[in-house]
Amino acid sequence: MSHKLILDVGKTHIKLHLLDSAGESVFSREAPNRVLESAPYPHFDIEGLWQWMLAGIREAAREYPVSAISITTHGAAAALINRHGGDAGLVLPVLDYEYTGIESCNSQYDRLRPEFSETYSPTLPAGLNLGRQLYWQRQQYPEAFARVTDILMYPQYWAWRLTGQCCSEVTSLGCHTDLWSPLTADFSSLVENLRWRHLFPRVVPGWAQLGCVRPEIGKLTGLPDSCRVFAGVHDSNASFLRYRASCAHKPFTVISTGTWSILMAAGIPLTGLDAGRDMLANVDVTGQPVACARFMGGREYAAVCKRAGAAIDEQYGEAELQKLIDAGTMALPDFSGGSGPFPGREGRLEGVVPTGCGAALASLYCALMLDYLLDQLDARGDIFIEGAFLKNPNLCALLTQLRSHQRVWLSADDTGTVQGCASLVDWGGEVNRPLVEGGGAMRLKNLERYKRRWRMALGSVVSVAE
Template sequence: MERPIRNVAVIDIGKTNAKLVLHDLETGEDVAALTTPNRVLTDGLYPHFNTDHLWQFILEGLVELSKVHAIEAISVTTHGASIALLRGDDLAMPVLDYEHELDADILSAYRDERPAFAETQSPALPCGLNVGAQLFWLEKRFPDRFEAADTIITYPQFWAFRLTGVRASEVTQLGCHTDLWRSAEKDYSSLVDRRRWRKKFAPLRSAFDCLGPLKPEIRAAMAGEGEVPVFCGIHDSNASLLPHLMSREGTFTVVSTGTWAILFAVGTESRPLDRDRDTLANVDAFGRPVPSARFMAGREFTEMAGGEPGEASREAAEAVIAKGVMALPSFASGTGPFPDREGTWTHDPESILQSERTAAASLTIALTTETCLGLIGASGPIIVEGPFARNVVYCDALAGLTGMAVEAKPGLTGTAAGAALLALGPSGGPRKVRQKPHETVRKPLRGLDAYAAEWRWQVSGDMPDTGERVGRAR
């Protein structure tokens, strides 16, 4: 009988950093990790990801990890809003940075052609955050190169292709605000057929599919023996969601944090989504639509707290609340529940202590998260994945604001465990999916209710009839 897979090397390409994480499926722990910055190159045709550097990092990392731990499988997860075009075995064009400002005339023409929100549940987003806009722009700007491309391949599957030579596309990546997918029909959108792109897309495969063994030349450079299966791969926020889908029942909400905060409301009654406030339907690993909301939590936090924020403390948070110091979104314009607001402070941030600035930023991220939860009708418990799970002020404030249990899962990356689970198959395989106990007891922050009411009034003019006004804007 074949031995169950235990150690999975997860390639996790985030927008800010790329990681190679070795995840132990038996213990549910990340046992080793390597990281590298994911820098954007500005030379050549347009700003693009340094895929050569990332590929070298992956190859060297697999060799390094294999010397210490047996690598029994490989899985891939990446950020959304990216796609690759292949000509033969190579890129036909560099992988476009989704934050690049697309030509206004081309983007305007795309807006006229993109499918309605009712069809795709994908809102119109700035720059290249809709992958359909990227493809449209590339086709208009570089028609010969685009025509010469023989394959359009989703981004996690691009890396799986580099590892195996097998081309695939996958629905969690196609379903994350691309304008390319109709989740209700489980098929490509009308845009894909109008532009005649369908024939170029790599074959659809399940995220759980084993695409094949690792290429022999890559395996030969690593320690150990035997073939290493490579699994198809998954969108990073959906990877964070997957362990909970495979181990929980009933309603719950997952908040996957990093550069972006992506919120998934599982098991709730369907409700209309607001296309103008960055709500959408994502698609989970089983192909099902999930009401979702998003904002650039990591980017917003850095803009508010500064480059060296330090740890957020409850003492600093309560001092901020007492003084009425507020950061008012959005500091990453054009996204999130307040896309048309420009970020401001009620007090000069340079005049307050760094600890209080960090606390104020943490409170604002919590309040923005609460807003997003309301937009998608989310229910508890709330599971916070990734960096913000380590932020005590954020978690305590979120619990106080929502009245829901908040469970923190602060591992190096909330995505590695989920991406590793692909190796067990959609039923979880022979091993029960493990979920470690989470701390759910949260301490209330003094004065938070009045502070929150004032913050909401400052942001949207939506001041409740009751509640004390605090910290009037300076």
């Protein structure tokens, strides 16, 4: 029996899963994703990641036959390489997108970046617009930038390390980068004006087989020379693609949760997107634009807990949530440092947080934010929750009560990103469709009234039935 090996590089954690022919994970490893604060700027620990990957692959290959590798990573990251420059190939370190030093180039860069109507990429803080990262690196390190032969999106960098083959792929190119025009399915005017087109390798679909692992990788890991490597995909799009396959042409929304909570709404026109609310278009694996909204759900959940003096794993139930609603205690954005629908606001707690209610307040906050973004998108049809928030059933039940006019489904596996990435290996065959189950709703009193008061506190009232 052959197995698929999936590398999942998230912003906070890195994971390795080995899936059998039924899609079951038979081997997994996980580790924190480190950012190095050393010169020349905060950057990802690429060598540490690479050695961790090789060790995990070696361990998996000792126990199971591995026939294919597919890769998924977070967005807003690219590798500047010289393909003739040795194993790692890096001309400059892979920059951490949270580094605010990039903003020193804002006045120059903002004169060059395309209109929102071209890229559907809003102005984001720090390095969340990948084009801003690249422009800043070129300005700060011109000699190094001049040695670059290829700009590789993050999944494709790891694929290149494994195969020696360079490529680009649309889900990472179209992820609020300023580099891609979703409606023309081509590079944006920014790429043309800066004369960067030649630095981006050929664009291939995420299911394209780049080749087999290099012989030296086989020697290091025990992988067979026949082990195929695929181009890879942006992580939120990996979660999304299985639902696209199973929902046919019906409108639906996938909420992919982790460090970021990203809402991807199929069947929604792009004309309603508000760039000032961190709304944007992503591009799915087939090249189709998808209306999206987002906030740093995992990061903000932890920040609210900390502000309330609670551990993130503090246990709570309906009683604690009801206490908060009855007392009118609220968490008001923003707790992310400038992302999401309320950038520039200072997050605050309003009212007294009763003992044992800190995690309940964080859950209530995140559920209200998700509900708000669903309304902003005018999301229709079923809602599917993927990722980290599945570990918080009370939060999911809160959202289910808030969205009583829609069906809310919970992914029945906690490896949705991995499963979606694995689907690329057998693209054109039977897609590994998501397993979902209905989530129970909370039965909290006066939740709708509390929601109205919360939105009024933001100065963003929407019509809500009492």
